[in-house]
Amino acid sequence: MSTSKVQIALVLPDLLGTYGDFGNAVVLEKRMTWRGISAEIVNIRFGEPVPESCDIYVVGGGEDTAQTLAVRHLREHPGMQRAAARGAVILGVCAGIQIFGESFTRADQVTHAGLGLIDSTSHAGGSRAIGEVIATPADGLFEGLLTGFENHQGRTVLGPSARPLAHVKVGTGNDGRVEGAVQGRILCTYLHGPVLPRNPQIADLLIEWATGAKLRPLDLPDVTRLRAERAKAAGVTA
Amino acid sequence: MSSKLSQKMGLGAGGMIGGRVALKLDPQALAHLTSGRQVALVTGTNGKTTSTMMLSRAVSFLGEVATNHGGANMPDGHVTALSKQPDAPYAVLEVDEGYFPEVVRAASPAVAVLLNLSRDQLDRVGEVRTIEKSLRTALASVTGVVVANCDDIMVTSAARDSANVVWVATGTGWHNDAASCPRCGDPIRWEGEHWHCTGCDLARPRPQWVTGDGYLVAPNGVKVELSLRLPGKFNQANAVMATAAAAALGVPVEEAVQRLRAVSNVAGRYRTIQRSGHRARLLLSKNPAGWSETLTVVREADHPAVLVINAHEADGRDLSWLWDVPFERLRGRQVIASGERATDLGVRLTYAEVEHTIVPDPLLAIDAMPPGPVEVIANYTAFRDLNARAAQ
Numbered sequence: 218m219s220t221s222k223v224q225i226a227l228v229l230p231d232l233l234g235t236y237g238d239f240g241n242a243v244v245l246e247k248r249m250t251w252r253g254i255s256a257e258i259v260n261i262r263f264g265e266p267v268p269e270s271c272d273i274y275v276v277g278g279g280e281d282t283a284q285t286l287a288v289r290h291l292r293e294h295p296g297m298q299r300a301a302a303r304g305a306v307i308l309g310v311c312a313g314i315q316i317f318g319e320s321f322t323r324a325d326q327v328t329h330a331g332l333g334l335i336d337s338t339s340h341a342g343g344s345r346a347i348g349e350v351i352a353t354p355a356d357g358l359f360e361g362l363l364t365g366f367e368n369h370q371g372r373t374v375l376g377p378s379a380r381p382l383a384h385v386k387v388g389t390g391n392d393g394r395v396e397g398a399v400q401g402r403i404l405c406t407y408l409h410g411p412v413l414p415r416n417p418q419i420a421d422l423l424i425e426w427a428t429g430a431k432l433r434p435l436d437l438p439d440v441t442r443l444r445a446e447r448a449k450a451a452g453v454t455a
Numbered sequence: 456m457s458s459k460l461s462q463k464m465g466l467g468a469g470g471m472i473g474g475r476v477a478l479k480l481d482p483q484a485l486a487h488l489t490s491g492r493q494v495a496l497v498t499g500t501n502g503k504t505t506s507t508m509m510l511s512r513a514v515s516f517l518g519e520v521a522t523n524h525g526g527a528n529m530p531d532g533h534v535t536a537l538s539k540q541p542d543a544p545y546a547v548l549e550v551d552e553g554y555f556p557e558v559v560r561a562a563s564p565a566v567a568v569l570l571n572l573s574r575d576q577l578d579r580v581g582e583v584r585t586i587e588k589s590l591r592t593a594l595a596s597v598t599g600v601v602v603a604n605c606d607d608i609m610v611t612s613a614a615r616d617s618a619n620v621v622w623v624a625t626g627t628g629w630h631n632d633a634a635s636c637p638r639c640g641d642p643i644r645w646e647g648e649h650w651h652c653t654g655c656d657l658a659r660p661r662p663q664w665v666t667g668d669g670y671l672v673a674p675n676g677v678k679v680e681l682s683l684r685l686p687g688k689f690n691q692a693n694a695v696m697a698t699a700a701a702a703a704l705g706v707p708v709e710e711a712v713q714r715l716r717a718v719s720n721v722a723g724r725y726r727t728i729q730r731s732g733h734r735a736r737l738l739l740s741k742n743p744a745g746w747s748e749t750l751t752v753v754r755e756a757d758h759p760a761v762l763v764i765n766a767h768e769a770d771g772r773d774l775s776w777l778w779d780v781p782f783e784r785l786r787g788r789q790v791i792a793s794g795e796r797a798t799d800l801g802v803r804l805t806y807a808e809v810e811h812t813i814v815p816d817p818l819l820a821i822d823a824m825p826p827g828p829v830e831v832i833a834n835y836t837a838f839r840d841l842n843a844r845a846a847q
Binding site: 229232234239240244247262263264281283285348368409410411437439440442443446 | 634772801805813
């Protein structure tokens with residue numbers, strides 16, 4: 218770690234904060250501070266350089282225009298890509314999974330180059346995937362179910378260097394079968410909710426990657442109750 | 456008959472089915488019913504119902520006004536409202552953002568009011584930028600006066616191409632959706648109350664009307680006290696927008712303000728109910744910008760708060776927006792999370808470090824508070840259901 222405080226970069230919240238993705242950064246910060254690990258959120262706004270010294274980068278979802286602008290900005294200020302090269306932890310949500318890949322093709326058939334952080338390509342699907350998602354962990358990456366809310370037109374195909382985060386039980390995810398992507402310490406998902414409040418085990422996985430610390434469990438009754446409620450609402454027993 | 460049926464079926468305030476049938480029989484019904492009247496349309500993300508009520512009260516100075524009180528803001532609701540008052544020479548209509556272009560085409564408004572634009576139920580309404588573009592095209596075709604909030608970047612972009620714009624500085628706007636210019640995409644820079652795009656010529660226009668704390672300044676420089684019964688900065692903004700729109704129709708400023716001062720209860724919003732030793736004030740908030748404003752209003756006193764959240768189609772089924780609301784402001788206050796999605800709110804409050812309990816039934820949540828004043832803030836269907844139950 219570059220400083221004594223774990224720095225969580227909230228990347229372009231003014232462009233890619235459409236779906237409450239600020240919540241992911243808050244959950245990471247609180248789950249560290251409540252366990253005595255000093256942490257802080259660093260807001261990186263549109264028009265500002267992106268530092269490469271942060272420990273965790275959180276990238277949210279955004280509208281099409283905002284997504285194009287975000288890619289342009291992250292290319293001009295490649296701090297996050299440099300951080301990735303040295304093994305920093307990155308969470309990409311929704312638009313994140315698309316812009317982190319090699320390319321993404323919109324409904325207008327125009328293909329845009331991605332940031333090349335994960336081995337994937339995305340394209341526009343025939344219909345918009347909207348609704349609750351339930352998925353089971355791939356390769357024992359985490360425990361319990363992955364739950365969230367999806368709202369996207371993109372479909373994503375993973376290449377051999379990336380592996381899926383989870384297998385879809387209810388909903389669409391990348392392609393109706395798998396959901397998300399993991400490559401090194403980069404974790405992507407289509408799920409909002411936001412994803413980390415709904416899935417504390419993913420939050421803790423990212424924190425463990427970033428700090429190397431073995432985390433003691435946190436008992437948050439509302440979170441347990443919410444996970445059971447959402448699984449039940451989707452017709453799945455938690 | 457059909458209106459009663461509509462109420463029975465829970466379709467809002469019973470304004471819908473009559474209009475729906477009329478539109479089936481005559482697709483031009485809205486154009487026919489607005490023809491020969493002076494029409495004012497009110498749209499935007501937040502404050503539509505309140506501003507429409509204020510404007511209709513102000514315009515009543517000139518004569519009888521047909522209006523769609525209570526939020527039936529799609530064409531069938533307009534047809535119903537206009538049919539009820541066929542002889543009213545004026546019409547003041549609240550219009551859903553998505554239907555605005557269609558209603559502009561049919562109604563040829565003398566005045567169009569654009570309050571604000573921010574994220575609202577993204578899984579239902581669509582992206583803010585898409586709405587801004589469709590409003591821009593519709594407003595450019597308006598030959599009457601466009602009254603627009605120049606402190607809102609999206610609104611400014613949507614209204615700027617119109618021939619006859621009256622700009623109002625409301626002091627309110629949600630900046631989180633407008634970091635990049637809706638015209639060219641470059642970053643927007645703020646300097647105090649002024650803003651400009653760093654890439655093109657979009658910039659805050661010079662306002663003719665200015666909102667101050669508790670007063671307005673009219674284009675002739677005269678300062679008028681507002682003295683509203685409705686709380687909050689956003690209702691002052693609504694009042695100044697309504698006054699500017701009324702003035703465009705010929706209502707003297709003093710006469711307009713005097714009439715909208717009397718507004719105290721808008722479709723059940725802001726009213727206080729007595730229940731089990733509690734005085735519960737009912738507040739409606741539907742999206743992050745609205746919640747943020749309402750949390751500012753309840754900060755004026757340290758009363759316990761019941762927060763009620765549902766996630767039906769009309770609310771938006773994705774509750775991610777809860778994380779865009781600064782609930783941290785409620786720290787230290789007695790709070791109960793309520794509604795069908797009380798648990799989602801409970802998780803949000805947990806991470807905001809706001810102590811709370813969960814009581815899904817909002818009436819029982821009010822009962823569970825210590826006797827005295829209680830603030831109840833609910834989103835759309837939660838508010839509608841609570842309001843109906845409280846009336847029983």
